[in-house]
Amino acid sequence: MSAGVSNRQFLLWALALLILAVYAAYAAWQWGLPWLAASATKLVPVSWEQEVGSSAAAAIAPGAKPCLAGVAAQLERALPPPNPYRFEIRCAAAQEVNALAAPGGYIVVFQGLLDAAGSEEEVAAVLAHEMQHVARRHATRAIFRAFALQAVAGLVFGDASGLIARVSGSLGALHYQRADEDEADREGVLLLKRAGLRPEALPEMLESLETATSGEVALPAWLSSHPDTKRRIAITRELARQLE
Ligand SMILES: [Zn+2]
Numbered sequence: 001m002s003a004g005v006s007n008r009q010f011l012l013w014a015l016a017l018l019i020l021a022v023y024a025a026y027a028a029w030q031w032g033l034p035w036l037a038a039s040a041t042k043l044v045p046v047s048w049e050q051e052v053g054s055s056a057a058a059a060i061a062p063g064a065k066p067c068l069a070g071v072a073a074q075l076e077r078a079l080p081p082p083n084p085y086r087f088e089i090r091c092a093a094a095q096e097v098n099a100l101a102a103p104g105g106y107i108v109v110f111q112g113l114l115d116a117a118g119s120e121e122e123v124a125a126v127l128a129h130e131m132q133h134v135a136r137r138h139a140t141r142a143i144f145r146a147f148a149l150q151a152v153a154g155l156v157f158g159d160a161s162g163l164i165a166r167v168s169g170s171l172g173a174l175h176y177q178r179a180d181e182d183e184a185d186r187e188g189v190l191l192l193k194r195a196g197l198r199p200e201a202l203p204e205m206l207e208s209l210e211t212a213t214s215g216e217v218a219l220p221a222w223l224s225s226h227p228d229t230k231r232r233i234a235i236t237r238e239l240a241r242q243l244e
Contacts, residue, residue, distance in 0.1 A: 037144035040152060041137050046084045046104065049140055052160055052167060053104030059168030060100065061092035061108045068109065071124045075131055078195035085134055089127065097209060098222045100171055101130040103140040113222060116212040122205035124197050126222070129188035136187070138180040143167055146174055185232055189239045199240035203233045 057064075068089040076087050085105040097112040107130045109123070117123045133139050144151045147166045154160040167174075176184075185202065193199045209223055223229050 033148060037141050040144050041141040044140055050104035052164055053102035053106045055164045056167045056171045057090060057102040057106035057108050060171045064090035064092040064108055067091035072127060075128055075191055075195045078191055079135055087131060099126050099130055101133040101139045102171060105134050116209050118208040121198050121201035122208055125192060125201040125205045128191040129184045132184040132187040138176050142174045142176055185236050189236050193243045199243050203237040206233045
């Protein structure tokens with residue numbers, strides 16, 4: 001074999017290895033992180049979610065008072081067993097049109113959203129949606145995706161303080177995947193029905209929020225973090241109709 005051929009072979013092998021390495025790095029980023037987040041989420045004890053969630057909820061809305069306990073208990077009883085979560089709703093005085101779920105069962109509802117709701121059942125519909133983000137661990141998985149290193153370190157070393165600091169500063173900026181939102185809508189409508197409330201309240205709430213803010217430039221936070229409101233209204237309305 002001549003020196004020229006073996007050099008060329010070496011270069012081809014090096015090129016192939018380089019392409020493989022780039023592909024592996026891309027795959028780790030594209031699929032490895034979501035896979036790691038999903039796997040870690042399954043291992044997290046509920047007590048750990050409660051520790052992180054309670055601190056995060058307190059940090060994002062300091063001074064928020066426990067509220068809506070009656071309707072929350074009604075929805076909680078209707079969750080299919082086994083349900084390890086005890087829900088606590090806290091109402092914050094800010095005019096933000098928003099509601100947030102922290103892991104472990106803590107949900108913060110802002111006064112702006114309560115004002116925009118057309119009825120108590122519409123508020124229950126928001127709770128039903130947010131409770132599904134907790135029960136299906138969407139909130140926990142979103143945290144693992146966003147803060148993978150702190151979350152895994154916290155879990156391994158049994159110290160969640162670093163993660164709590166990161167989550168507390170950015171709970172409102174956490175994004176769920178589209179599939180999580182669709183699931184929370186769908187299961188939220190079913191939960192309203194099982195709790196003896198009107199499933200139509202979810203599409204009605206979405207319409208109330210659109211109407212309340214139709215003249216404004218910015219969408220209310222609860223709609224902007226949950227994209228494509230018209231599509232959500234159509235899907236949840238059809239599902240509610242099927243349940244009648
Ligand atoms: Zn949501």
